[in-house]
Amino acid sequence: MIQFILKGIIRDKNRSLLPIIIVALGVTLTVFLSGYLAGVFQDIIHQNARFETGHVKIMSRAYAENNEQMPIDLALLDVEELQESLKNSYPEVEWVKRIRFGGLLDIADEKGNTKGQGPASVMAISLFSKDSHEVERLNIENALVKGSIPSQNGEVLIAHDFSEKLNVEIGDEITYVGSTMYGSMSFQNFIVSGTVHFGTAGFDRGAVVMDIVDAQTLLDMENGATEILGYFETGQYDSEKATKISAAFNQSYASTDDEFAPKMFSLEQQNNLGDMLAYSNYMSQIIVIVLIFAMSVVLWNTGLLGGLRRYKEYGIRLALGESKGSIYRKSIVEAILIGAMGSILGTILGLLATYYMQEVGLDISEMITQSSMLMPSTLRAKMIPSQFYIGFIPGVCAMVLGNMLSGLGIYKRQTANLFKELEV
């Protein structure tokens, strides 16, 4: 009988093509949006990872406890050796040093008098190392508003808004005023090589990017860094792996009480990102449920129309001796088959679209007036395991529900009218 039903589905375009197209479209939308949302949340996570947390991050225990204050006196030392050891232990992770600190920028006029001053938040990264991917990771090239990326030590980038506020031009000299990690006063002149747009008010008001060697010199932090960030080479955050690496690393320092001993944190252990990840999953589920509901209503109507259209056929079958229950059950089997066909097609299309958006993405750089370091210029989706089955929920359920409801009419049908109905 299934074979008989399948033949009917395949041959009757009205019975199959339209419902399958509708199911496939709905499922494609559900699957793709599910992947797109995963991509959006992944971007948020990436943004945090790129700028602040890495996929894993190592700080000294003391620094970690007060990291919001950026206490450079509690920075990690002997970081070259630590970095080398990390490379050997976890070759699948790229390890990078960073120093974050604050100070004052002073801008002098031709006569040497201060013409502008402002507090600055400095991010020191590895700008010149051959192995470093920091410039790409932070999207600096696209975020440049004026000038160029520093080509040698002594050159810095500053936030574009900050440069306008301080009336600084490319090639101007700026003076950093702050303290070393040991508390001594520290002064150093830098040349502004370019201005960048960070994309967040906090950074755009007063941030500076410099090479880490310049920062180490400035802060008297030889072979030191406030943090070492780890990035999986796949580029994707793997929560399970990050947790495993962190646990193993911390275990190796478990026996020491040294407050300067390094401590590793996974991404979700920082900045409440664990809650954020849970929230993103929750939001993703809610949005998918809303989509499922919306698609179910559309597909339910399709089921109703299909049931009405086949009124005569059901009459013939009743006359031939098929029971109402049998017709009802077969209409549901048919709905399952049509729903499954549409869902398979829709899932394939949705996955292809997601894959394209994951690998190629949608370049929106021309749509936004200024690319920033924080906001990616390419929108990307992310393929997730649930995409392989999520579309079957609206696809099959809605078709079945539609047929179940429309099929109830079969039970109300009076067989006594069949001769008259079938004369038409």
Add this chain to the structure above:
Amino acid sequence: MEPIIKIENVTKKFPEGEGEFVALKNINLEFQEGEFSGIVGPSGSGKTTLLNIIGSLDQPSSGNAWVMDKNVAELSHKESAQLRNLHLGFIFQVYNLLPVYTVFENVEFALLLQNKSKEERRKAVMQALEWVGLENIPDKKPSKLSGGEGQRVAIARAMVKEPKIVLADEPTANLDATNAHAIIQTMKKLNEELGTTFLFSTHDEKVMQYLNRIIHLKGGEVEKDEIITAQNQKS
């Protein structure tokens, strides 16, 4: 011999406005196995209502209708369906073939409901198509058939399960004279060869020529129950 159909004091009423319309009034009839009978009468005389009750598509308001020893008045919906599935064949004025299926599949459908094996179905379908002379076009779609061919497929569909009784409602109404005669002759042949009881509801004189019994209904009552002698009957 026990009649294959026995109608006993059957009355059928339908609600009409605040009152009721009596479609059949205290009908008493018996049909023996192998009869080739017709119910004739003007519109509203109760032909289709009687056919409905015999076909277990409807139940009498009072009285009993015994079909194959089953009292239609007492059958559940499921039991009625089973009676139709196993013992009754229907032929309609319009052929009512399922358009997406081939001739073979349309005829096969009745057997699918009986859970017959593929081989049993194939044999029975080809036999039924042979009875109606369509064994050469099993793969044709209904849309490619002529009116006469369509009705012959409908006969094959009704006959494939070798039912004891075939109920035909105006089976020639949509056919020209040549096809109408051919169709009735086919049914007559099956009646004679297989012993199937045929019961027609008809206005058509061409059909009446072949019947061996004609029941005249008027106003829901049997006006005349006429046995046709062999010399008055067309063969």
